[in-house]
Amino acid sequence: MENHEPDGTIIKENLTDIIARKINQLPEAERNLLENGSTYVGLNAALCGLIANSLFRRILHVTQARIAAGLPMAVIPFLTANVSYKGFVSLPLNTGDLQCETCTVTRGGLVGLVFGGLYPVFLAIPVNGGLAARYNSALLPEKGNILNYWIRISKPVFRKMLFPILLQTGFAAYLGSRQYKLLIKALQLPEPGLEIE
Incomplete structure (x- = not known):
């Protein structure tokens, strides 16, 4: 008789099934927080995107194309933060790959900082810069000092966005x-159908 190692995929599927079964035993409010937590991070990222968009529009004196600039500034950060939080935090938690609270908090905070806070602000720069160039609403730089111009324009926005970025991270x-x-x-709950005597 040969000595076989257990197949890792079968063990992984069993672990995932056990975790899913245990999560279904939680009260609805707690289960919703586990299942839809990434949506909340995405909504906050969309709000950060809209705030950054508004600040850049004011600085660059862009008054046209409110919806054309606002829609991508809400949708793209929402989708990015939602998917990244789900991929880096929620999915590893639900599959048993993330087993450390400190790791979970760190991953969540980094996703909130990078994809929920900084990314929407950096995304607002080309969106509103393009609108300012298209509608000639602000004096844009010559080819030699483009980087200095955008750094100077972005500093007040980043100062004002510090609180929303930190809030999103926290x-x-x-x-x-x-x-x-x-x-x-959920994992400490007894198996359904088993009675403890």
Whole structure:
């Protein structure tokens, strides 16, 4: 008889099924937080994108194309933050790949900082710069000092966006911690159908 190693995919599927079964035992509010946490991070990122868009529009005196600039500044950060939080935090938690609360909080905070806070601000620069060039609403730089111009224009926006960026980072880190604790709570629940005597 040959000595076979157990197939890792079968064990992984069983672990995922067990975690999903345990999560379904949680109360609805807690289950919703586990399942839809990435949506909340995405909504905050969309709000950061709209705020950054508004600040750049004011600085560059862009008054046209409000919807054309506002829609991508809400949708793209929402989708990016939602997918990245789901991929870096929620999915690894639900599959058992992320087993450390500190790691979960760190990942959540980094996703909130990079994809939920900084990315929308950096995305607002080319969107509003293109609109300013198209509608000639602001005096744009010559070819030699483009970088200095955008750094000078962006400094006040980044100062004003500091609080929303930190809020997004803290919220995503807190959400990661909360999701980890809910998952631990779910895993400690007894199996459905088994009675403890």
